[in-house]
Amino acid sequence: MANNETVLWSKGARRYAGWIPNVRSHLSFSMIGAARGAATLTLPFRSRPTRAVVVLQRRDINDFPWPNRLSRWLYPDIVVNWLLDAETAPVRLPVVKDGEITPEYDRQGMLRGRIYFLPRQETRRDRKRQKAALEGIGNVAADCREAYPAGGPEAEQPLLAMSSTIRSEAEASGPHVALELALLRTGECRLWYDNAPEDMTNADLDLIAQQAYYFVKDVVHSHTHHDPSSDQITPLTVDEPWPHEPEHSHEVAWRRETLWSLSREVERLNREGGLANQRRSLGIIAYAEAFQAALMTHVRDPDADIGFSRGTVVHDYDFKHLKESIRADIEVNATKLAQGLQISIAFVATTISVTALVSSLVSTHNGGLARRAGAVPDGTIDVGVLGGALPYLAWNPVVTGVVVTALLLIFMSMFVFDKRAGILNAWQRVLSQFARAFAGSVSDKPVRQFYVDLVLHLALLLGSMGLVGLCLWGAFL
Numbered sequence: 001m002a003n004n005e006t007v008l009w010s011k012g013a014r015r016y017a018g019w020i021p022n023v024r025s026h027l028s029f030s031m032i033g034a035a036r037g038a039a040t041l042t043l044p045f046r047s048r049p050t051r052a053v054v055v056l057q058r059r060d061i062n063d064f065p066w067p068n069r070l071s072r073w074l075y076p077d078i079v080v081n082w083l084l085d086a087e088t089a090p091v092r093l094p095v096v097k098d099g100e101i102t103p104e105y106d107r108q109g110m111l112r113g114r115i116y117f118l119p120r121q122e123t124r125r126d127r128k129r130q131k132a133a134l135e136g137i138g139n140v141a142a143d144c145r146e147a148y149p150a151g152g153p154e155a156e157q158p159l160l161a162m163s164s165t166i167r168s169e170a171e172a173s174g175p176h177v178a179l180e181l182a183l184l185r186t187g188e189c190r191l192w193y194d195n196a197p198e199d200m201t202n203a204d205l206d207l208i209a210q211q212a213y214y215f216v217k218d219v220v221h222s223h224t225h226h227d228p229s230s231d232q233i234t235p236l237t238v239d240e241p242w243p244h245e246p247e248h249s250h251e252v253a254w255r256r257e258t259l260w261s262l263s264r265e266v267e268r269l270n271r272e273g274g275l276a277n278q279r280r281s282l283g284i285i286a287y288a289e290a291f292q293a294a295l296m297t298h299v300r301d302p303d304a305d306i307g308f309s310r311g312t313v314v315h316d317y318d319f320k321h322l323k324e325s326i327r328a329d330i331e332v333n334a335t336k337l338a339q340g341l342q343i344s345i346a347f348v349a350t351t352i353s354v355t356a357l358v359s360s361l362v363s364t365h366n367g368g369l370a371r372r373a374g375a376v377p378d379g380t381i382d383v384g385v386l387g388g389a390l391p392y393l394a395w396n397p398v399v400t401g402v403v404v405t406a407l408l409l410i411f412m413s414m415f416v417f418d419k420r421a422g423i424l425n426a427w428q429r430v431l432s433q434f435a436r437a438f439a440g441s442v443s444d445k446p447v448r449q450f451y452v453d454l455v456l457h458l459a460l461l462l463g464s465m466g467l468v469g470l471c472l473w474g475a476f477l
Helices: 004-010 068-074 123-146 152-174 203-222 251-272 274-297 320-367 385-396 397-416 426-442 447-476
Strands: 012-018 038-045 050-060 081-098 100-118 175-184 188-193 298-300 309-310
Touching: 004 175, 004 188, 012 203, 038 123, 038 152, 038 203, 050 068, 050 100, 050 123, 050 152, 050 203, 068 447, 081 123, 081 152, 081 175, 100 152, 100 203, 100 309, 100 447, 123 152, 175 203, 188 203, 251 274, 251 320, 274 320, 298 397, 426 447
Parallel strands: none
Antiparallel strands: 012 188, 038 050, 050 081, 081 100, 100 175, 175 188, 298 309
């Protein structure tokens, strides 16, 4: 008996396999659409359990070290629209019992459909046509959602008509690329081209497929243990033979690459250090263990009677000792961080107290001296080099307080917080990455890199705060 699921993509012009990270090995298709900026419709219909899923999302393919809004203005072609039109279908899932594989029937175990890659059009007329098509798709989906909020058998014909309309609108929106999708509840994701465009190379097809894979991951799963803007923990692998390494071909290759990628991410997070990264690495280990349990026990085998055979080529990882080591490091780093915060707070509080004490003593001493009109009394003392700065600091106490607070925050961000935990939230990561990259380009000596990184980091943060100050100043004028 042939494996019906494998037949779906086995004849594709170019095929890919990947995994959507999840720890339960049971994706919920009714929860699709959690990604920011995604318009989603997911409704059950027909008398048997079937669910229609439509997702429309506008995404930025942005790898530049600056904000998305600036990147979109400089390079408008990075803005791409993605459309998913699919419905659930029955599938057989392998379950290992007593060392034997037993296929079990899941009546809604696979999401089967099509993904449309809708790039930015060249001319204004074409962009207007595409915009109208996308608005039409959104309106059709919204009308169905409003008319049948709970779905049901009565929604079958309207939802089928909606799917036909959506695909017609996508086809008529302008130049596009269509990929087929099969997503199983275990997270196994298959992409393939039924009819690949003749004017595109394999490299072009691979790039579009990778971006389609990121789109699917973004709308299907929550970015729990990683940044949504860098969702590359699990790779998309081309399903093709490896003549020089036959044991790394097809079904084995993507399983190996996925497990290796998860393991590398765990090591990368631990090398970067910091409590946040180490705790994220424990989450990545949970992903890896779930992947091993759900998909490393078998491979798809069209020639096997049950459609699967035991997966014995790729060895599993034992993460037990690694987790214990990471937890021990977390405890040590948490202790160091707590001590550092205590020392910093004590340092700041002591500095302020001593400064206030010295200032009061100086004022008391000078106030008791006999003085002549317009003259400085004999025996007057000051605070040394800070004396010249006192008139400027006393000119506007609010400005002085803001500047001192900013400097303290910068200091804590650089040296006290957990690996630059961030004063500026998402901007903090961009600024830190840019500073480190610039430091590495300027010098190859670690000491000089540190000072360049420090100076640039301070300058960027002060500049950012200066812009905020100018905005506030302008608002109060």
